[in-house]
Amino acid sequence: MDNMKLPKEKVGDFLAKLGKEKFRVPQQMEGSSKFAPLNGESNADFTLSNTTVPPKSIFYPQTETLYRYNVGETAMEAPGEVDEMIIMGIRPCDARALSTVDKLFTWDPVDPYYKSRRDKATMVGLACQEPRTNCFCTSVGGGPASTEGLDILMTDLGDSYLFQVLTEKGEKICQEAGDILVKSDDSDVQAAEKLHNDAAQKIVRGIDSQDIPEKLPQLWESEIWKKVSDPCLGCGACTFLCPTCHCFDIQDEVEGLEGRRCRVWDSCMFKEYTLHTSGHNPRPSRRERTRNRINHKYSYFVDKFGVIACVGCGRCINLCPVNIDILNILSQVKEAL
Amino acid sequence: MADLEKLITVAKETVSRDDVKYLIGWRQGTYGFRVSPHFITEPEEADKLIFSPLCSNNLATYLTLVEKLPVPRGQEADTRKIALMVKGCDSRAVVQQLVEQGIKRESVIILGCPCQGVVDLAKVEEKFPAGLEQVAARWDDGKIVFQFSDGEKAVPREEVLADKCLRCRYPNPVLADTLLWEEVEAGSSSDEYADVSELEAKTPEERWSFWEAQFSSCVRCYSCRNVCPMCYCEDCILDRLNPTWVNRSNNISENTAFHLSRAFHLAGRCIECGECERVCPVNIPIMTLNRKLTKEVREKFAYEPGTDPASKPLQASYRPNDQENFIL
Amino acid sequence: MKENPYQPYIATIEDTWFETVGDRAVKTFKVTLDDEEARKNWSHRPGQCAMVGRLGIGESMFCISCSPTEGDFLRFSVMRAGKNTQGLHEQEVGDKITVRGPYGNSFPLEDWKGKHILTIGGGIGQAPLRPIVEYVKANLDQYAGLTMIYGARTSGDLCFKNEFEEMAKRDDIAAHLTIDIEEEGWDYNVGFVPSMLMDVGPSPDNTIAITCGPPIMIKFVLENLKKLNFADEQIFTTLENRMKCGFGKCGRCNVGNMYVCKDGPVFSYAILKNIPEASA
């Protein structure tokens, strides 16, 4: 399909035409930003860089009911099907993160909750033009205009958005939008490509990730783990707000006679994440937990699924209260190798 | 004035002592205005130590954060001291930990750093967007001077200092084994709890809608809990499952219960270092909640935590004539 | 397995009894799945695990402590330790519990045909070994032999004691029971499991050794097996870790790059010794 253009003054029409209730868009909330349904009051903000809370929260919410039941009875009822969604304005790194996590959630057996949401979603990405200081997508296989995991890639051309249609799902959106979208020509694509290249040039941080996956486990007893984890507070900021972190806990919650079994985000940086009932903890201190986090992202996940479970969004660096910097850890790893 | 040379010399001496396990100070972070806690076991590592308006971290939290791992059979427990650099507010945390017997006096060496206030990173980054370049800073007579590679930029302290520092009444360590340089003048700062009063003046409905929005955005990463030097229970109620005090699901009910429990557990213990609010990734004004209780504690019980090593914890003591006009 | 892997089957407790008593009592449950279809489709192999729990309390991972050769039911031996196990201990015959699974790999008993099987268990660690014992017992003609070493702190801490005593009487199976400290009325051996292993002194020829028990016991058992010239490939164990999902999604049970729930729980020592996290 041809590339299309959405004039900025038509964004409102576009949202209305496709059905506002379908959209999940980046929004600035109280003190943070996240993807949320478009409603009367909230406004899509496509100028936001990466949202504080990554869009994984749409597909894999922090709290998700697996099934409901009444205490004392045996019937279980899973929540109903989700409706179709359009995720508009997702950054390429976050989209890549989802296609990374897909590998795990569709690993046998398939996770039905995650999968059904993924199937129902059309991903309209927005190419980055102003990467932030701690963005390093280009080091881990991505880029400010990476198309992986996207159905449409939008590029801000100033007075309009260029829609580069990548999949059938994307095509469907364009067809539905009808004449709200206008045809684009080659010059638009050239302009977009230039913007994409310029953006890639603006990325200042990075690491050569080659060799790391194979060699990381060799540093098991290295001193660096103690050193980098000393300041760690053991909080979940890095993992909860990481777009590829996917660990969860399953809990039964009961109110009166109504109960549910739900899953909630969990973090490998928490003490009780691996704590056995006997009191034994295979990862007793922050050193082991930090080591596991880095190893999982840069080695174990690669062994299992062939990709690094880090997309270089820089959230963990930006949000760490004590400046634990994954790039700094990796460069120490490189030195030690 | 902060004397870096003195600081490094003392740190080297301290960390060379046989009875010192390690020393905790600050060093320049990996980019921009960031600063990271610096753990030192060897004297030469002390050269990286800094003390500047960027050193917000309250290092007292590491006294209680360190895991007590089982001692392998045949080995003896390491009882060496931990040396710690503290600002005025940080020292209050140490004092309160001592008051509560969370730590032992003989297990810490306190190196006091009289402080002229640390910056609020958000305020700084609004003025100077953070780049990769590591920027140092220093105090200079009512101004904060940022040292960029292409020159220095001075900003009036009021514009970039953290709110807690603008109303600071304890710039000098309350307790220290060594004071690294002369005390700074306490200045005329007073604390009228304007932020708290502002909220108090509203109706309950308005207050709830304010907090409802705040608590809803919480992701329960527990940074606020973990960074807090006073949150050091080995078995936190938030982690417990049997009984489950607060469910793990994220919704307004559990989030409110979490925030109220956390705030209440700090009643009469919060030393107002503001770390919880600083570390919150979704910028919940946690101190506005904590300060309500500090205000009440000060007004109703004339108690200020972390100021007197000889005092008793507020909630572990009472006076028969404590006011009780709310009781039916 | 169900379409929604998170949704468990409802099972009814057919029979239940205490193996040991005390604070950390072990209670065994014999359960059958309520759904006939599910019962027909359920197939597990020795070594596999299942998530067992109660609606309203929670679920935990337990090894299935029976062999499919025993019949159309499942057995779980549960030590009372936390919230979920306490919840299970409160259940009696006729009560409903939730079961999902089976999860994980299993002991390659097919590959072991013709070999001599040696199990070395300690305490509740015998539970995952029991299905092997039962399986081999049922197919004894296909194996070169079966030797069991099982110990616990006291005779009161021994699980499946009656079964052992019966087997000890048989000529075609060698069953060695031991307790750590001398006790009045105890007719069997006294001493730690690793030293018992040395006393028995099994030959490594054509033998597979499977061990499970407390970490400290495993450590010395491994040392002693090496002394007896067992090769790494001849030694197997089964691991446990905290688990939530049971099929490689929730993340926590990994040992190095292996998920215990999916790649395990059964590992040969030849594999484990190369994972730094496991050797610790």
Added chain:
Amino acid sequence: MSEQFEPNVVAFLCNWCSYAGADLAGTSRIQYPPNLNVIRVMCTGRINPLFVINAFQQGADGVLVSGCHPGDCHYMEGNYFARRRFTMMKELLDYVGVDNKRFHMSWVSASEGAKWKDVVKSTVDEAKEVGPFAQFQRNKINW
């Protein structure tokens, strides 16, 4: 709503004074509102302030904590500690917007059956006045 709202009030009573006081009110046939769910504890000092939060989470419209008068505690000083705690808890609840009328504390001795009636009446009346609690109870959450 045609039916009058009847609040659900959770009352934590100490075993030695307030519970006995409530008992006395009963045996003396003193009438008081039946909206109370009484939870007996050994001492007000045993009441974790988180019980109050939890009560609200589980659907209480009001909470009452009642114990011995200062100086009368069976355990000498339990109520003094409780007084400090609930002084702060009341302020905290009010500050986040839980109406002051929803949480009360009282001293009721074993002989004060009549006072118990007054305390219950005013607690229930105030909870009625502010209506059903609709802030952070669990059943408000859409599972």
